[in-house]
Amino acid sequence: MSATQVPGPGANVAAHRKEHGLSQVALARRAGVSVSLLSKIEVGDRALTQGVGAALARAMNLTLDELLGSAPEVNLNELNWAIRRFDIPGEPPQNPEKLQGEVDELNQLRWDTELSKVLQRLPGVLTRVTSHAHLTGQSKAWGLVADVYGVIYWLAARHRWMHLAELATLKQRMAAERADPISAIVAARDDAGTFLNSGDFSGGLAIIDHAIVQAESTLSGRERAFGLGVLHLRGLTLAGRLRDKQTTNKHIEAALRMAEEVSEEMAEHGMQFGPEQTATHVISTASDMEQHRRAVETGESLIQAGMTLPANRVAPVYMNLGRSQLALGDQDGTLESLEKAWATSPEMAAVHPTSLELTRVLVSKHKRSNERLTRIAERAGIAL
Structure with a gap:
């Protein structure tokens, strides 16, 4: 099966499962998830997370990006x-x-x-x-x-x-x-990103561990804090997808120390790092690890303080906030967060798997007409 065009995420699971000739019971057993969760993901009652998505993809000998589907x-x-x-x-x-x-x-x-x-x-x-x-x-x-x-x-x-x-x-x-050395560190961070995108989270962590050693020996001053900071942010995301609490906390603590050293947001080599950027990753990873109240509280605090981050970081804040709001049963809050993500970054929202998956689930759960949700679904290309 070729990669499915968006919208896909959770809706792709059933298509791939059937193509592989697997029942829900068989796929759930292979992936180590419950049949109930798999069923809810396929029909749109639960959002597909990338951690669960990676497990399902491996069970069908796919990469995560193949399961999620690519944009045209x-x-x-x-x-x-x-x-x-x-x-x-x-x-x-x-x-x-x-x-x-x-x-x-x-x-x-x-x-x-x-x-x-x-x-x-x-x-x-x-x-x-x-x-x-x-x-x-x-x-x-x-x-x-x-x-x-x-x-x-x-x-x-x-x-x-x-x-x-x-x-x-x-x-x-x-x-x-x-x-120069900092270019190599940023390149390692992006290299680990390809492992993250494919669902090979442990492989990505190995890249990050090696790059941290390199950064500690080649960088100094604010450049060192910046380089180590972006690596630890990637590391906490990867560890969070693995549900490795100890490693996740290690990277969070290290990222917070580096953020204190830079004290304000830095932008170098296309990357941002600082206290706000660290908070955005904590929100995402808390949601990955089903620490939804922590994600919501951190997100609300960041928003109330007034974010100075650019759109490519603000939009994911609202998407990840929406993930946890949905998990906590706050569908109205999820819809509002989705609207803010679209308002902040329409081109990203149109292709981002989190935005598409939240929309799919909201459409599935809403039994009555909702003009606000209808507008988002139409922009995302999701049938009502």
Whole structure:
């Protein structure tokens, strides 16, 4: 079965199960989940979490992204052409002094979750920074190349185009080897992200553990706090998906220490890190580990304090808050959180599995017409 286009998540489970000739009882036994939970996920009474999704995917010899389904692919020919030419010097860019500004603008579009504009600009920016890096051989120039591949990974991961995501992190690591230590740390963080997206959480943790050792020996000052911080955030997400409480808490405590060192939000190499960013990951992981009241309380505190984070972090806060609200039976709160996620970042909400899954379950549970839910379902392409 090819990857199902969104909307998919929980609705894909039954399709894959039937294709594999498995009964609910057989799949539940293989995955180590209850038949009741599996049944509720398939009919839309319970949201599919990525932790449960990974277990179900493994039971059917699938990756998590295959189970969740990918967004429809668009024309990637220009971008693929630019990626293929990683080792081929091109024409020198006309205004090399403007390349840093171009990459900064690309990251701003990323933070604003302007996915279509990011894709539109990527081929040209990638071609120019790669040509400049070959021309000069400077580590700073190769750092820009690594940063652009980080954006490609982010875009591919949002759509669950995992072949592109894995190719992007491969090239990102190659560029980072010619750049500076912090570029290598960010590349490792994104590499672990491909393991997260595929459902190989333990493999991702191994990447993070190795990168933490590297960061501790190569970085110093605020750069060290930033590099270790982004690694520990990825680590706590991976450990939370494994329901490994001890490892999760270890990464949370370390991330909080690093956040205290930077004291305010930092934005480097397309990444954000600081106290607010750490709180967003705590919310998501608390929801993964079914600590729903903690997730709601942390989310409400963060929102009331006034978030200064960009849209690409604010929208997931509302999505993860909605996950825990739904688990606690607060359907009205879930709907309100979904509306805020869509208002903050419509392009992300349209392809994000959490947004789609929450909408699917709300549609299943609502027995009466609801104009607000109808508008969201129509935008998500989910049949009422």
